[in-house]
Amino acid sequence: AQSVTQLGSHVSVSEGALVLLRCNYSSSVPPYLFWYVQYPNQGLQLLLKYTTGATLVKGINGFEAEFKKSETSFHLTKPSAHMSDAAEYFCAVSYGGATNKLIFGTGTLLAVQP
Amino acid sequence: DAGVTQSPTHLIKTRGQQVTLRCSPKSGHDTVSWYQQALGQGPQFIFQYYEEEERQRGNFPDRFSGHQFPNYSSELNVNALLLGDSALYLCASSLVGCSLFNPYNEQFFGPGTRLTVL
Numbered sequence: 001a002q003s004v005t006q007l008g009s010h011v012s013v014s015e016g017a018l019v020l021l022r023c024n025y026s027s028s029v030p031p032y033l034f035w036y037v038q039y040p041n042q043g044l045q046l047l048l049k050y051t052t053g054a055t056l057v058k059g060i061n062g063f064e065a066e067f068k069k070s071e072t073s074f075h076l077t078k079p080s081a082h083m084s085d086a087a088e089y090f091c092a093v094s095y096g097g098a099t100n101k102l103i104f105g106t107g108t109l110l111a112v113q114p
Numbered sequence: 115d116a117g118v119t120q121s122p123t124h125l126i127k128t129r130g131q132q133v134t135l136r137c138s139p140k141s142g143h144d145t146v147s148w149y150q151q152a153l154g155q156g157p158q159f160i161f162q163y164y165e166e167e168e169r170q171r172g173n174f175p176d177r178f179s180g181h182q183f184p185n186y187s188s189e190l191n192v193n194a195l196l197l198g199d200s201a202l203y204l205c206a207s208s209l210v211g212c213s214l215f216n217p218y219n220e221q222f223f224g225p226g227t228r229l230t231v232l
Contacts, residue, residue, distance in 0.1 A: 043225040102206075
């Protein structure tokens with residue numbers, strides 16, 4: 001079955017430090033890949049997506065992610081963490097088709113320490 | 115341009131009751147998907163509605179049903195509520211299109227309805 005694995009349910013970084021959130025998918029067919037952010041008591045906001053083309057994609061708020069087919073990974077990075085980045089981050093995949101339903105990972109809660 | 119809206123924001127029910135959640139899609143969108151997000155989990159796909167019909171369904175029992183209206187808005191109904199149905203219910207809308215160059219139709223999420231079953 002298709003699945004998404006996010007390593008580390010909790011990640012803590014210092015303000016100004018590198019943020020690295022890991023995501024791997026299990027599929028022989030490369031999916032469309034997404035990162036969403038969820039702030040407390042809110043819905044999901046799309047950070048960035050990979051559908052086709054360049055494998056390094058840039059998103060909002062200084063985040064970027066690189067699709068590596070050989071590693072079936074789509075890790076999210078940000079060079080310098082800001083306090084406002086504290087939130088839960090979800091990696092998701094879709095295989096297009098009629099419904100384009102999203103399959104989500106279990107999420108990574110990012111804490112940013114001053 | 116209004117985004118995806120959901121109502122109510124919060125809801126408290128007791129076991130065995132029935133609940134209806136509502137969703138209005140983003141302007142111009144014709145497809146609505148529903149997701150359940152239990153505490154500490156990622157969202158799980160419930161089903162999707164297009165042209166007033168259920169197009170695909172996730173691994174949810176028949177207690178979960180839905181409807182889409184001619185104006186593309188949608189309802190999610192849950193019967194015989196269980197404690198385990200407590201969750202954030204997210205609605206996402208998208209536009210079904212046929213394009214060789216953009217086969218993926220991005221979904222836009224609403225703020226969700228927090229359902230608590232006591």
